Amino acid sequence: MDKSSAIVLEAIIEVCSEDTSVVSSPSVAVWTPCGSENKEDKTAESEKRDETDYLCSPTPEPVPKVYFIYAKRCEQLKVNQSEKHFRSLTESLATSHQQDLISVSRTLNDELVVHHATFGACGTTAVCSTIPFFPECSKVVLDGNNLTAWAIKSIVTYLCQLKHLSELVLSSINLNVIPEKIIVTLLVSTRTLKKLDISGNRLNDKTAASLLEQLIFYQNLEELNLSKNLLGLQSCQALEKLLGETASLKILDCGWNEIRGPAAMVLAKGLKENYGLQYLDISWNGIGNNGAWAIGNWLKEAGQLLSLNLSSNRIEAIGLAGLFLGLAENDVLRELILSRNPLSETAVRESLYALASGLSRSVLETLDFQHIDLGFSFDQVVQETKQFRPKLTCLWSPRDPHLFSKFNQMSVNVNLIGANTLQMDF
Numbered sequence: 001m002d003k004s005s006a007i008v009l010e011a012i013i014e015v016c017s018e019d020t021s022v023v024s025s026p027s028v029a030v031w032t033p034c035g036s037e038n039k040e041d042k043t044a045e046s047e048k049r050d051e052t053d054y055l056c057s058p059t060p061e062p063v064p065k066v067y068f069i070y071a072k073r074c075e076q077l078k079v080n081q082s083e084k085h086f087r088s089l090t091e092s093l094a095t096s097h098q099q100d101l102i103s104v105s106r107t108l109n110d111e112l113v114v115h116h117a118t119f120g121a122c123g124t125t126a127v128c129s130t131i132p133f134f135p136e137c138s139k140v141v142l143d144g145n146n147l148t149a150w151a152i153k154s155i156v157t158y159l160c161q162l163k164h165l166s167e168l169v170l171s172s173i174n175l176n177v178i179p180e181k182i183i184v185t186l187l188v189s190t191r192t193l194k195k196l197d198i199s200g201n202r203l204n205d206k207t208a209a210s211l212l213e214q215l216i217f218y219q220n221l222e223e224l225n226l227s228k229n230l231l232g233l234q235s236c237q238a239l240e241k242l243l244g245e246t247a248s249l250k251i252l253d254c255g256w257n258e259i260r261g262p263a264a265m266v267l268a269k270g271l272k273e274n275y276g277l278q279y280l281d282i283s284w285n286g287i288g289n290n291g292a293w294a295i296g297n298w299l300k301e302a303g304q305l306l307s308l309n310l311s312s313n314r315i316e317a318i319g320l321a322g323l324f325l326g327l328a329e330n331d332v333l334r335e336l337i338l339s340r341n342p343l344s345e346t347a348v349r350e351s352l353y354a355l356a357s358g359l360s361r362s363v364l365e366t367l368d369f370q371h372i373d374l375g376f377s378f379d380q381v382v383q384e385t386k387q388f389r390p391k392l393t394c395l396w397s398p399r400d401p402h403l404f405s406k407f408n409q410m411s412v413n414v415n416l417i418g419a420n421t422l423q424m425d426f
Contacts, residue, residue: 064093066133073129077122085127092134108134116144116172121151128154132161139167143197149177156182160189168193171225172200180207187214197225199253205232212238216245223251227281231257233266240270247276255283255309264291271298281309283337292319299326299333307335311368317347324351324359331361339370339395348374348396349381356388364389369396 066089074081092108112131114124124145131137140159147155152173159165168190175183175198183198198211208231215221226235236259243249259267264287271277287295292315299305315323320343327333348369355362374396382394 064089064133066093066130069133070126070130073126074123077126079120079122079126082119082123082127085130089130109136111139111141111167112137113139113141114145115141118145121146121148125151125154128158131158135162136164137162138164140165141167141169142173143169143171145173147173149174152178153182156186159186162190163192165190165192166220167195169195169197170201171197172228175201176203176207180210183207183211184214187211191218192220193218194220195223196221197223198229199225200228203229203231205230205234205258209234209238212242216242218246218248220248221246222248224249225251225253226257227253227255229257231259231263233263235259236263236266236270240266240273243270243277244273246274249274249277250304251279252277253279253281254285255281257282257285259285259287259291261288261290264288265294268294268298271295272301275303277302278304279307280305283309283311283313285313287313287315289314289316289319289322291315293322296322296324296326299323300329302330303332305330305333307337308333309337310341311337312340315341315343317344320347320351324354327362327364328354328359329361331363333362333364335366335368336364337366337368339368339372341372343369343372345372345374345378348372349378352381352385352394355392356385365391366393366395369394371397374398 067086070085070089071081088108108130112128112134114127118124119127124142124147128142131140140162142155152175156178159168196215203211208226208229212235215224231239231254235257239254243252254267259282264282264285267282268291271280287310291313292310295308295310299308310323315338320338320341323336323338327336352367355364355367376398378396378398382396385394386392
């Protein structure tokens with residue numbers, strides 16, 4: 001290299017070094033992302049430019065294609081290029097080329113995690129455009145990102161190219177704003193999944209049912225989170241088939257949905273056909289007493305279930321009786337959560353007495369009655385029960401005397417107002 005060329009190269013390096021450089025490795029070219037100023041002026045010329053023009057690279061070495069793909073995508077979407085993601089790209093490429101690289105944690109060869117409000121809809125889309133360059137990536141987490149319909153469609157296209165994906169978290173990303181067939185396409189292409197989380201998307205009953213029908217073909221699915229959607233009768237009918245066909249499923253979360261009445265009965269019927277489920281959450285649904293009896297009948301046959309969450313389900317004393325009849329024949333359940341149900345103190349007392357004096361097969365260790373109106377004397381019942389079941393942990397909420405005295409005073413005032421009104425009318 002002559003002297004003049006060296007001077008020019010030093011000048012280029014000095015200009016590019018104004019941005020923060022990315023951590024480099026011996027096998028990856030050193031470079032820095034171009035600035036994001038005046039993107040509007042550059043957009044019109046973007047199609048005519050050479051790929052390497054999207055990057056500032058002072059090295060003569062070939063630049064990996066994924067670098068300029070990401071940079072170009074950022075420019076097209078008019079978002080700033082993330083130096084953190086550039087660093088991830090560099091480390092990931094280095095790891096894939098140098099297996100002995102030290103002090104590098106999980107990279108894009110393993111997982112892509114973009115949590116809530118990190119890059120925004122366009123920025124997240126640009127980041128996901130690099131996914132196809134790491135085909136061994138097995139985990140993608142995009143939870144809590146407020147994505148637009150266009151962004152989700154683009155991201156689905158990238159996700160469909162991952163053939164080794166085992167964990168996919170798409171919770172609270174507005175899946176309800178895109179056509180059902182797009183989500184179905186994604187599920188058809190990702191049948192290697194072991195964990196799927198589509199919670200918090202307010203998917204309607206029909207759409208959720210269509211998605212569940214695709215999961216029947218998943219041979220390795222172990223964990224499924226469907227909470228905070230709008231699952232009803234149609235979804236439970238699809239769940240019935242899924243539970244009967246999927247022996248690998250161990251964790252199912254259907255909390256915060258609309259599983260009531262007939263839907264709860266159908267779900268319980270499907271549970272009877274499944275023998276591998278270990279954790280079930282159907283809290284905040286309102287399955288009612290009939291649903292509780294159906295679940296109780298299933299408990300007689302639930303050979304693997306360790307934890308059952310039935311909080312906030314409008315279960316009363318008669319429903320509790322059905323559950324404990326099933327519990328009497330169950331020898332595996334360790335945790336039963338019944339908080340926030342309209343249970344009387346008498347019904348709760350009787351359930352503990354049943355545990356203390358009967359239910360010899362039950363191995364229950366945790367019983368949750370929190371946020372139920374129980375008096376302070378209930379602690380004595382708990383202590384008596386623990387004499388027979390020392391391993392039992394009973395969670396309960398003592399009655400707040402100040403709160404209930406306030407309610408009683410309000411009731412007295414209402415009665416007085418009513419009496420005065422009747423007297424005036426007379």
